[in-house]
Amino acid sequence: GQNIDQPTEMTATEGAIVQINCTYQTSGFNGLFWYQQHAGEAPTFLSYNVLDGLEEKGRFSSFLSRSKGYSYLLLKELQMKDSASYLCAVLDSNYQLIWGAGTKLIIKP
Amino acid sequence: DVKVTQSSRYLVKRTGEKVFLECVQDMDHENMFWYRQDPGLGLRLIYFSYDVKMKEKGDIPEGYSVSREKKERFSLILESASTNQTSMYLCASNTGQSYNEQFFGPGTRLTVL
Numbered sequence: 732g733q734n735i736d737q738p739t740e741m742t743a744t745e746g747a748i749v750q751i752n753c754t755y756q757t758s759g760f761n762g763l764f765w766y767q768q769h770a771g772e773a774p775t776f777l778s779y780n781v782l783d784g785l786e787e788k789g790r791f792s793s794f795l796s797r798s799k800g801y802s803y804l805l806l807k808e809l810q811m812k813d814s815a816s817y818l819c820a821v822l823d824s825n826y827q828l829i830w831g832a833g834t835k836l837i838i839k840p
Numbered sequence: 841d842v843k844v845t846q847s848s849r850y851l852v853k854r855t856g857e858k859v860f861l862e863c864v865q866d867m868d869h870e871n872m873f874w875y876r877q878d879p880g881l882g883l884r885l886i887y888f889s890y891d892v893k894m895k896e897k898g899d900i901p902e903g904y905s906v907s908r909e910k911k912e913r914f915s916l917i918l919e920s921a922s923t924n925q926t927s928m929y930l931c932a933s934n935t936g937q938s939y940n941e942q943f944f945g946p947g948t949r950l951t952v953l
Contacts, residue, residue, distance in 0.1 A: 735882060762939050773844075773930065773944035774883075781939065818883070826938035827898075830882030 733757045735831035737819050742837045743809055751804045751817050751834045759824020765793055765804045766818040768833065774818055777804070806836075814838045843867070844945035846931055852951045859918040861948050863931030871934050872914035873942065874898075874906060876927040883930065889914055921952045 734756045743749040755763070762781040766774040780786055780795035780802060792805040804817055819831040847862035865872065871890055875883040875898075885898030887906040895906050903925060907915045914933075918925055928949050932942040 739880075764941070771947075773946050774942075775944070776941035779939060779941065820883075822938055827885070828883075828938075828942075830884075832880055832882045 733829050737831040737834045740835045748807050753802045753819035755800050755821045757821045757823045761822040763802050764820045768816045846945040846948050853921050857921050859921050861916040863914045865933040869933035869935045873932040874916045875930045923952050926952045
């Protein structure tokens, strides 16, 4: 079967750095997405990786290793507004998105 | 500013009722999707559509149907609502290729009593 694993919940301190991991086992791979979802709101796109390596976008970076079936989202200089759920999703061989359950990130002052 | 809107934020229905959830996007996107989101589970695809009058089953189509009569509108229908369909329903759209980001609506929280 297809599977996306992420930690259920993480806690970090304002101003710090946090890394949210995502491991996947899917039938084929055509890219990996990260979305942010604030409580009660719609998910919004953060990043898309299809090649190995690190992609940086401001305070957020996303890393992919296809050989290991592994990605992480790195958030730097954490702000209170970064408190949200972070969803990992993989595009499989049929170009269908397989979603993880999401990681709830709690930022403490 | 791109926008996906859903007809209701909150909806309460009784078992056996027919329920319509409407989704409209103003971005001229070809592709539209209906998901449900439940605690502890990832988003699960119910149905999607790549064009007007076209529909494809997702992972959990049982108990649902859809309609896409116009490009901007994608409706989800629960023919006879059941309590296990209590959930958050999210509509999304994107253009062209599957690797393009999806834009989501605010969601409809449906409670079936």
